[in-house]
Amino acid sequence: MDVMGPATAPQRPGSKSPSQTEALADPALNGETALPHETVQPAASPTGDPWLLTPGPLTTSPTVKEAMLHDLGSRDKDFIAINRRLRDRLLHIIHGQDSHVCVPLQGSGTFVVEAMLGCFVPKDGKVLILVNGAYGNRMAKICVYNGRSAVVVEWPEGQPVDPSILAERLAADPTITHVAAVHCETTAGILNPIEEIARVTADAGRRLLIDAMSIFGAIELDARRVPFDALVASSNKCLEGAPGIGFCLARQGALEETCGNAPALSLDLYDQWVCMEGNGQWRFTPPTHAILAFDQALTEYEAEGGVAGRSGRYQENLEILLSGMRDLGFDTLLPDDLQAPIIVTFHNPVDPAFVFEEFYDRLRRRGYVIYPGKLTVAESFRIGCIGRLGKTEMEGALAAIRDTLAEMGVKRCHKRRDI
Numbered sequence: 001m002d003v004m005g006p007a008t009a010p011q012r013p014g015s016k017s018p019s020q021t022e023a024l025a026d027p028a029l030n031g032e033t034a035l036p037h038e039t040v041q042p043a044a045s046p047t048g049d050p051w052l053l054t055p056g057p058l059t060t061s062p063t064v065k066e067a068m069l070h071d072l073g074s075r076d077k078d079f080i081a082i083n084r085r086l087r088d089r090l091l092h093i094i095h096g097q098d099s100h101v102c103v104p105l106q107g108s109g110t111f112v113v114e115a116m117l118g119c120f121v122p123k124d125g126k127v128l129i130l131v132n133g134a135y136g137n138r139m140a141k142i143c144v145y146n147g148r149s150a151v152v153v154e155w156p157e158g159q160p161v162d163p164s165i166l167a168e169r170l171a172a173d174p175t176i177t178h179v180a181a182v183h184c185e186t187t188a189g190i191l192n193p194i195e196e197i198a199r200v201t202a203d204a205g206r207r208l209l210i211d212a213m214s215i216f217g218a219i220e221l222d223a224r225r226v227p228f229d230a231l232v233a234s235s236n237k238c239l240e241g242a243p244g245i246g247f248c249l250a251r252q253g254a255l256e257e258t259c260g261n262a263p264a265l266s267l268d269l270y271d272q273w274v275c276m277e278g279n280g281q282w283r284f285t286p287p288t289h290a291i292l293a294f295d296q297a298l299t300e301y302e303a304e305g306g307v308a309g310r311s312g313r314y315q316e317n318l319e320i321l322l323s324g325m326r327d328l329g330f331d332t333l334l335p336d337d338l339q340a341p342i343i344v345t346f347h348n349p350v351d352p353a354f355v356f357e358e359f360y361d362r363l364r365r366r367g368y369v370i371y372p373g374k375l376t377v378a379e380s381f382r383i384g385c386i387g388r389l390g391k392t393e394m395e396g397a398l399a400a401i402r403d404t405l406a407e408m409g410v411k412r413c414h415k416r417r418d419i
């Protein structure tokens with residue numbers, strides 16, 4: 001598919017045409033000459049921005065950005081209709097329209113993770129958090145803030161959660177009421193076996209809470225088959241909207257049980273739901289522009305074929321990235337069977353000429369933004385394959401990486417052999 005969108009899209013205010021030699025004028029360079037040869041043209045999205053190969057915020061389509069060029073009143077009937085449509089569309093992605101409800105919440109993804117834990121784990125409950133990276137650890141931290149009783153079971157960042165250990169822990173501790181899991185742990189880019197986690201949790205008579213932030217919409221998760229009480233995600237990941245909206249898809253009965261649990265008024269998902277069901281309005285100022293963008297992003301998501309279409313493109317992006325980086329000699333943290341089609345962790349090259357900050361800056365000047373590593377155990381960096389990117393952009397990024405490495409004099413890209 002063509003992910004570039006119309007070439008006539010508006011330029012970012014103050015941005016130059018991508019055809020100009022922007023790299024030489026990049027303010028980040030403080031007047032220094034960026035690249036040794038003036039012929040390098042930085043790649044740019046239709047709005048003149050670099051391509052974001054990150055886990056979010058992501059490159060959005062020109063039409064998603066254009067959708068934000070409107071002001072809508074929060075009590076306006078058109079806006080209320082958009083909200084109803086948006087909530088229904090999100091439920092359809094998991095086939096949850098007959099059993100679940102959708103509660104959107106202002107803020108970044110962490111706000112809705114915090115709301116989920118605070119509302120669904122009762123004050124006298126206890127949650128077992130499955131940790132194999134930073135986002136599992138963040139859930140544990142949230143429970144400290146929320147005053148919810150939590151225990152953690154931990155795996156190394158490069159290993160998936162093991163459902164048999166979960167089963168043992170649940171059997172050993174009857175006071176555990178809930179299990180919290182991260183579907184794709186973005187720290188390493190690893191896919192956790194959420195269906196097995198759900199089965200083990202349900203077989204043990206406990207309730208499951210899922211942080212599906214970085215993979216929601218790009219992998220099948222069918223609420224008719226997979227038992228969970230609540231799942232949270234956000235507008236600016238695989239659904240390719242603008243940042244600013246989190247949402248919780250909750251089993252209606254489980255949400256009703258949370259009445260009175262919320263540790264904070266602004267994070268009260270039950271109250272938000274009751275209000276939205278009543279008059280279709282948000283309790284507090286809604287992120288109207290981000291909602292318009294999200295509605296458009298969902299139109300584009302459905303036009304691409306929903307989960308199948310989106311995961312197909314991301315999988316293709318992933319394969320281009322993996323084979324191109326391996327051709328250059330890089331080692332991935334994960335074997336391919338654990339790798340989610342979201343973001344890939346690469347070990348830093350053994351070559352002493354590789355300095356991540358310099359690599360990052362030089363790639364940025366060429367028009368591609370990558371991401372630092374988040375591993376605690378090894379030096380690494382990450383490259384994402386989600387957002388409005390396709391074959392052309394992935395191949396462009398690989399060419400820029402190849403040129404950048406040559407420029408930096410990095411010859412040996414494999415990892416240190418002792419890790």
Ligand SMILES: Cc1ncc(COP(=O)(O)O)c(C=O)c1O
Binds near residue numbers: 055
């Ligand atoms: C799995 C996961 N959970 C939670 C978050 C937090 O989201 P945010 O940074 O939008 O608060 C992220 C962000 O990347 C994530 O990947």
